[in-house]
Amino acid sequence: MSACLEINNLSAVLANGQRVLRSVSLAVQPGEVRALVGESGAGKTMIGKAVLGVLPSSVRVVEGDMKLEGEDLGRLQPKARRTLIGARTALIPQDPLTALNPSRRIGPQMTDRLVRILGWSGDKADRRIRQLLDEVQIRDPDRVLRSYPHELSGGMRQRVLIAAAFAAEPRLIVADEPTTALDVTVQKQILLLIAELQREHGTAILFVTHDLGVVAKISQKVSVLYAGKVVEEADTTALFTAPQHPYTRALMAATPRYTDPLASLKPVDETVLRGLAAEIATADQAWRRPHG
Amino acid sequence: MDDARIIRRRLSPRLWLAGGWLLLALLAAIFAPLIAPQDPLAQDLMLERLPPFWLDGAEPGYWLGTDSLGRDLFSRLIFGGRIAFIVAFAAAIAACLVGSTLGLIAGYFGGWADRIISRIVDIWMAFPPVLFAILLVAVLGTGLSSVILAIAIIDWTRFCRVIRAEAMGQSRMDYVENARIAGYGRIGIMLREVLPNVLPSIVALLSLEMGIAVIVEAILSFVNLSISTDDPTWGGIIAEGRLSIHQAWWVLVFPLITLILTVLSFSQFGEALKARFDPVLR
Ligand SMILES: Nc1ncnc2c1ncn2[C@@H]1O[C@H](COP(=O)(O)OP(=O)(O)OP(=O)(O)O)[C@@H](O)[C@H]1O
Ligand SMILES: [Mg+2]
Numbered sequence: 001m002s003a004c005l006e007i008n009n010l011s012a013v014l015a016n017g018q019r020v021l022r023s024v025s026l027a028v029q030p031g032e033v034r035a036l037v038g039e040s041g042a043g044k045t046m047i048g049k050a051v052l053g054v055l056p057s058s059v060r061v062v063e064g065d066m067k068l069e070g071e072d073l074g075r076l077q078p079k080a081r082r083t084l085i086g087a088r089t090a091l092i093p094q095d096p097l098t099a100l101n102p103s104r105r106i107g108p109q110m111t112d113r114l115v116r117i118l119g120w121s122g123d124k125a126d127r128r129i130r131q132l133l134d135e136v137q138i139r140d141p142d143r144v145l146r147s148y149p150h151e152l153s154g155g156m157r158q159r160v161l162i163a164a165a166f167a168a169e170p171r172l173i174v175a176d177e178p179t180t181a182l183d184v185t186v187q188k189q190i191l192l193l194i195a196e197l198q199r200e201h202g203t204a205i206l207f208v209t210h211d212l213g214v215v216a217k218i219s220q221k222v223s224v225l226y227a228g229k230v231v232e233e234a235d236t237t238a239l240f241t242a243p244q245h246p247y248t249r250a251l252m253a254a255t256p257r258y259t260d261p262l263a264s265l266k267p268v269d270e271t272v273l274r275g276l277a278a279e280i281a282t283a284d285q286a287w288r289r290p291h292g
Numbered sequence: 293m294d295d296a297r298i299i300r301r302r303l304s305p306r307l308w309l310a311g312g313w314l315l316l317a318l319l320a321a322i323f324a325p326l327i328a329p330q331d332p333l334a335q336d337l338m339l340e341r342l343p344p345f346w347l348d349g350a351e352p353g354y355w356l357g358t359d360s361l362g363r364d365l366f367s368r369l370i371f372g373g374r375i376a377f378i379v380a381f382a383a384a385i386a387a388c389l390v391g392s393t394l395g396l397i398a399g400y401f402g403g404w405a406d407r408i409i410s411r412i413v414d415i416w417m418a419f420p421p422v423l424f425a426i427l428l429v430a431v432l433g434t435g436l437s438s439v440i441l442a443i444a445i446i447d448w449t450r451f452c453r454v455i456r457a458e459a460m461g462q463s464r465m466d467y468v469e470n471a472r473i474a475g476y477g478r479i480g481i482m483l484r485e486v487l488p489n490v491l492p493s494i495v496a497l498l499s500l501e502m503g504i505a506v507i508v509e510a511i512l513s514f515v516n517l518s519i520s521t522d523d524p525t526w527g528g529i530i531a532e533g534r535l536s537i538h539q540a541w542w543v544l545v546f547p548l549i550t551l552i553l554t555v556l557s558f559s560q561f562g563e564a565l566k567a568r569f570d571p572v573l574r
Contacts, residue, residue: 052473057403086475099466103488117475 002070003027004172004204005051010064011287012050012228020046020059022229022283028172028221031202033195035215035236038225039251039268044208045094046228048174051206053085069171086117090165092175092194096157096182100149107145110164118168132163135200136193155186159193166197173198176208191218212255216240224248227280246272307564310557317554321373329353330364332371332524337362341540359529359543360536368524369550375525376554378436379509380502383443388498390444391451396490398452399459400482406460409452416449425508429517439512443505451497458490492566499562503555510551526551 005028012021020043028034036044049055051066053073066073068088073081093099101109107129114125133141136159149157158178165173175194179187195218198205207219215222215236222239224232224247232245243249250272320327330353339362345355356365398409425442432438462468463486471481506526513527526547533544 054469054472082472082475085473089473091470091473093466093470095466099470101467101485101489103491113474 003067004030004032004069005206006067007047007051008065008067010047010050010061010066012046012055012059012061015058015060019284019287020228021050022227022280023064023287024225024228024230025064026223026230026233028204028206030171030204032221033198033205033207033219034221034223035207035209035219036223036225037209037212037215037251039210041227042210042225043228044210044225045176047225048091048176048206048208051172052089052091052174053081087168088171090168090170090173092158092162092165092173092178094177094181096154096161097149099161100157102149104148105145106147106149106152106160110145110160110167113164114168128167129163132167133160135166135197136160136163138163154182155190158182158186158190162190162194162197166201166203169201169203171204173203173205174208175205177210179214180210194218212252224251226276229280229283231276247276304564304568306560307568310561310564313553313557314561317373317550318377320370321377324367324370324374328364328367328370329355330367332363332367333522335361335363341536343540344542344546356546357540357542359532360540365529365543365546368529369526369547372524372526372529372547373550375436375523376506376509379440379443380505380558382440383447383505383508384498384501386440386444387447387501388451388494391448392455392490392494392497394448395452395455396459396482396487399456399461400463400486401478402460402463406456410456413449413452416446419446421446422508422511425512426515426517429512434517439509442512443508446508447501447504450501451494454493454497455490458493459486462486462489492570495569496562496566499565500559503558506551506555506558 005026007024007026010021010024011019013019024043024047026034026036026047036047038044046055046059049059050061051068055061068084071084073084076084091099100106107126110129111122111125114120114128115122120128129145130141133144138144138156138159144152144156144160152160162178178194179190182190191214194205197203205218207214209215219236222232222234222236223230224239224245226247232239232243232248234244239248240252243252247268250269254268336358339351339354339358340360342351342354342358342362343349344357344365345352347357350357354364354366356369358364359368394409398406424446428442428445429438432441459482468481468485471485476484509525510527510530513525514531516528516531529547530544530551533540533542533547537544
């Protein structure tokens with residue numbers, strides 16, 4: 001059985017030649033949740049965008065390949081790639097406000113994709129959307145479907161986006177910090193909802209987060225990213241019981257515990273970061289030699 | 293907050309005042325032959341410089357008085373409105389179509405398309421507009437269609453600039469990226485996702501531009517570069533009124549008031565419409 005998503009040795013550079021992804025390899029098996037954890041600027045979003053084919057124009061992939069259900073994305077024609085990505089993947093975004101078109105009502109926005117991309121009938125799409133709204137515990141679907149995005153609360157909007165993401169039964173969902181823009185009280189509900197729908201639908205998720213607490217709750221596998229490089233990869237339980245890489249250990253030490261709120265003020269250990277910088281510098285040097 | 297919104301929607305006086313005036317002026321222009329009490333071209337030396345109806349010496353049927361050739365001012369104003377509105381609609385729509393399309397393309401696609409279009413706009417805007425208009429009409433020749441063409445040629449950049457900036461802002465939003473991930477084509481995204489979000493601005497600009505076209509047409513008529521026939525135009529009437537300001541102030545004042553009210557109404561109407569159609573402001 002092939003992996004749902006397989007990234008091999010992916011490197012990407014900015015216009016100035018600076019590497020933002022450093023030979024990243026990771027795989028997501030069907031039905032599995034893989035967390036991608038790392039601090040801000042590590043390149044988590046960049047990996048998600050690379051998979052979904054929406055890298056900013058300033059970022060260029062220079063090596064490596066990505067396979068979606070065994071299909072090599074790099075070998076497909078742009079049109080075929082778009083169609084494949086559109087049919088097999090979905091995104092649960094970080095900011096549920098800007099991810100919805102402000103000038104269109106929720107209903108047409110949600111059904112549109114099923115009708116126009118997947119060729120469903122309007123009726124079928126409508127039934128599907130309502131079923132999903134029910135699954136994300138929206139109790140007044142009529143009102144929601146008639147609303148404009150700004151008329152809904154942040155939590156509601158994120159529920160709508162989760163419903164939309166699962167509606168087309170994608171094989172892979174990229175969830176990019178889907179709870180960070182939300183109120184703390186809503187964060188947990190949304191997280192539970194994603195976990196529940198994931199289990200019911202058996203969808204693989206690449207779950208981007210900087211929060212180790214979230215990693216522990218939702219994922220089976222973890223990749224720890226630092227400066228565009230995967231520094232450790234493990235089963236989630238294994239990672240928490242026996243972190244191997246010093247950066248992972250430092251990250252854990254810096255993660256706030258509920259019993260000790262002041263711990264959140266602790267930065268990641270300096271010496272670990274210095275060690276990492278050296279590690280990355282040597283890796284870059286080694287990489288540059290064959291790549292000019 | 294919801295209540296405040298509803299109140300603001302119901303009682304948008306500027307929408308109704310501006311829209312009301314424009315509707316009135318438009319209807320008067322359309323039905324000018326039926327409404328006008330006199331032939332706007334008929335001269336009568338016996339009736340020259342009649343004052344408006346509330347002053348001594350006014351004649352019934354000549355409500356706003358007559359000019360120095362004895363022509364009825366009111367009839368001339370509503371007939372002048374015909375040309376004003378034709379120019380306003382035709383020129384503004386033409387400028388809007390060209391400018392908004394290019395602006396949308398530049399803003400959404402960015403890159404080369406944006407660089408080329410923005411450069412053209414920069415060059416265009418280097419010309420002072422009124423001078424540009426006079427120059428163009430001198431080249432194109434006078435007449436209704438060349439006035440319309442001149443205004444459209446000059447003013448499409450206004451649409452292009454604003455719509456480019458807005459489309460660019462919208463294109464960076466996640467919903468556009470989401471549409472891309474879902475598999476929509478670029479042109480489809482531009483038209484279905486981005487365009488509806490810049491439409492309120494297009495509407496506001498379109499209305500504003502109509503007012504501007506009215507002014508430009510008046511200026512061109514004023515300097516006698518507009519319509520070469522005898523048809524009355526607001527700018528032409530103002531030019532004539534200026535000559536007899538001491539004997540008959542009304543020939544200058546009434547067309548000025550009409551012009552200002554119309555231009556103001558167009559801009560206010562546009563703003564009010566935008567506020568109304570913008571789902572976020574609404
Ligand atoms: N559009 C862009 N053009 C050029 N560089 C970018 C762009 N977006 C991000 N970057 C850079 O790429 C690197 C990775 O950014 P990315 O957004 O993937 O980080 P992240 O791990 O998602 O961080 P966060 O937790 O803040 O979302 C950063 O150094 C960032 O400055
Ligand atoms: Mg990010």
